[in-house]
Amino acid sequence: MLEIPEAVIAIPIACLFALAALPPSWSNNHVLLVRRSVTMILAIQTVAALMVLVKSYFFGPVAIKSSAVSLSGAAPIDPAIIELSAYLDGVSCLMFLMVSLVGFVVSRFSIRYLDGEATQGRYFRWLGFTIAAVSTMTISGNLLMFFAAWVMTSFGLHQLLLHYRHRAAAHRAAWTKFTISRIGDAFLVAALIVTFQSFGTFDIVTLFERAAEIADGGRVTVNQMAIGWLIVFGAMTKSAQFPFHTWLPNTMETPTPVSALMHAGIVNAGGYLVVRTGSLVTLAPTALAVLAAIGAFTACFGAIVMITQPSIKRALAYSTIAQMGFMMLQCGLGAFAAAMLHIVAHSFYKAYAFLNSGSVIAESRSLDGTAQHVAQSTERRWAVPVAFALSAISLACVLAILGIDITAKVGGLTFALIICLALTTWGWRLLQSPQRNLWWVATFGIPMLCLLYGTSYAGISMIVAGAIPTESATAWTTILVVDVALAFCLLFMLHAALRNDRSPIWLESLRIHAANEFYIDVIYRRVFGSLAKS
Numbered sequence: 001m002l003e004i005p006e007a008v009i010a011i012p013i014a015c016l017f018a019l020a021a022l023p024p025s026w027s028n029n030h031v032l033l034v035r036r037s038v039t040m041i042l043a044i045q046t047v048a049a050l051m052v053l054v055k056s057y058f059f060g061p062v063a064i065k066s067s068a069v070s071l072s073g074a075a076p077i078d079p080a081i082i083e084l085s086a087y088l089d090g091v092s093c094l095m096f097l098m099v100s101l102v103g104f105v106v107s108r109f110s111i112r113y114l115d116g117e118a119t120q121g122r123y124f125r126w127l128g129f130t131i132a133a134v135s136t137m138t139i140s141g142n143l144l145m146f147f148a149a150w151v152m153t154s155f156g157l158h159q160l161l162l163h164y165r166h167r168a169a170a171h172r173a174a175w176t177k178f179t180i181s182r183i184g185d186a187f188l189v190a191a192l193i194v195t196f197q198s199f200g201t202f203d204i205v206t207l208f209e210r211a212a213e214i215a216d217g218g219r220v221t222v223n224q225m226a227i228g229w230l231i232v233f234g235a236m237t238k239s240a241q242f243p244f245h246t247w248l249p250n251t252m253e254t255p256t257p258v259s260a261l262m263h264a265g266i267v268n269a270g271g272y273l274v275v276r277t278g279s280l281v282t283l284a285p286t287a288l289a290v291l292a293a294i295g296a297f298t299a300c301f302g303a304i305v306m307i308t309q310p311s312i313k314r315a316l317a318y319s320t321i322a323q324m325g326f327m328m329l330q331c332g333l334g335a336f337a338a339a340m341l342h343i344v345a346h347s348f349y350k351a352y353a354f355l356n357s358g359s360v361i362a363e364s365r366s367l368d369g370t371a372q373h374v375a376q377s378t379e380r381r382w383a384v385p386v387a388f389a390l391s392a393i394s395l396a397c398v399l400a401i402l403g404i405d406i407t408a409k410v411g412g413l414t415f416a417l418i419i420c421l422a423l424t425t426w427g428w429r430l431l432q433s434p435q436r437n438l439w440w441v442a443t444f445g446i447p448m449l450c451l452l453y454g455t456s457y458a459g460i461s462m463i464v465a466g467a468i469p470t471e472s473a474t475a476w477t478t479i480l481v482v483d484v485a486l487a488f489c490l491l492f493m494l495h496a497a498l499r500n501d502r503s504p505i506w507l508e509s510l511r512i513h514a515a516n517e518f519y520i521d522v523i524y525r526r527v528f529g530s531l532a533k534s
Helices: 006-020 024-029 031-059 090-113 120-139 143-161 168-199 204-217 222-238 256-266 269-276 285-306 312-332 336-355 357-366 368-375 383-402 412-431 436-464 475-499 505-515 517-533
Strands: 062-065 069-071 080-082 085-088
Touching: 006 031, 006 085, 006 120, 024 031, 024 120, 031 062, 031 090, 031 120, 031 436, 085 090, 085 120, 090 120, 090 256, 090 269, 090 336, 090 436, 120 143, 120 256, 120 269, 143 168, 143 204, 143 256, 143 269, 168 204, 168 222, 222 269, 222 285, 256 312, 256 336, 269 312, 269 336, 285 312, 285 475, 285 505, 285 517, 312 336, 312 357, 336 357, 336 436, 383 412, 383 436, 412 436, 412 475, 505 517
Parallel strands: none
Antiparallel strands: 062 085, 069 080
């Protein structure tokens, strides 16, 4: 078998950082060279990421370390090792491949999208820098290096958000994002300090081993629980959780490929942080319960606002907020494998949705006749129970075939219910149509979607096996799963009512408030308005 040195993945990342160091004027004068170089490097990085993922799956995780610098303090702890290192296991390799592939597609799309602009060179420099920072973050072997890449990602995204510097809205969104990111950085800095005080190291492998020993022994100190709380709050700011979500819908002044990269690869960083540090976060089960509650609220909030937005890009932004909320709900309930599947699936879907957003008008016209048919015949009350029954039966059969016991997983029944409700939302609208061919689409489409989800979950679980902590139930999670199930049932009924043209009068008031995003953005504009003018 061909031996693949894992350290080769550092070469394309280093090249992208080197390109970012080029003078802006030189980059703008040599656009063809810069954009072709960035795209080619990302193509090479994608291939290398795929090879490393395959090797890590068959031969296990690998830790790559450079020459270390030892730092010892006065406290009675072992000397800490702070070094440039990479840890390649199922979780990091999967994320690295996803970021590389999405980055390559975005770079290719940007060539045509920005063709003719005078500042293309600057754009591609910062695009490469941002993707290199995210890539570094995914494979970091110690938390200090992870935090450095986290900050560089935020800095690179800030430059991309200000690509059109003459637009006031772009400045307002960029500085709002910048301020909220610094709040998240403060939480992570505090987490690093407490981690060093508690464990005396930033090395991820060592931290995982010691956290596992503590979890087995049941002796968790206050400082160790504080680490989980600080990581949770830091992740919330990065993944646009309520009330830190308002910056995301306001970033529409940036080029569309930047939106695709941000929604597909960067906003997931908060969820990846929780999954990556799952061994530490699980030491604070109450923090996970709070994360699950906030994630569930964010998911419901984002879904309600999303369906009332007239702008396709703004609707996509609130769709991302809702999806990130659901991902945090999964993390909070300890379903880390399901969260990883959600990260990957959402990233590819959202990248496609944004890059294809320019074709939405043409596609809506081509589907106008179908949409009219779907909107008709709303009196078919049997459509909802039939669609739900078909979804439940299909999902149960797929899980039985794959040997997945959802009753043995924390919140498994609740997540199954949510999947059925999502499929029902899609299926009942097709079953309401007078066109019989759409009935067949729902009849065969729902089982196929269940099969796709089930096999994807099984595949992701195999890849990340051993790289994530095991699920554990607490009194808080038992209460939460029931509340979450009820919340999503209410959301399903509310969604159906808002879609109905003959909805009650009180829902019209809710629709107006939701269309205005419940006026939360007004508060942020007053707070951060002065920053945009600076």
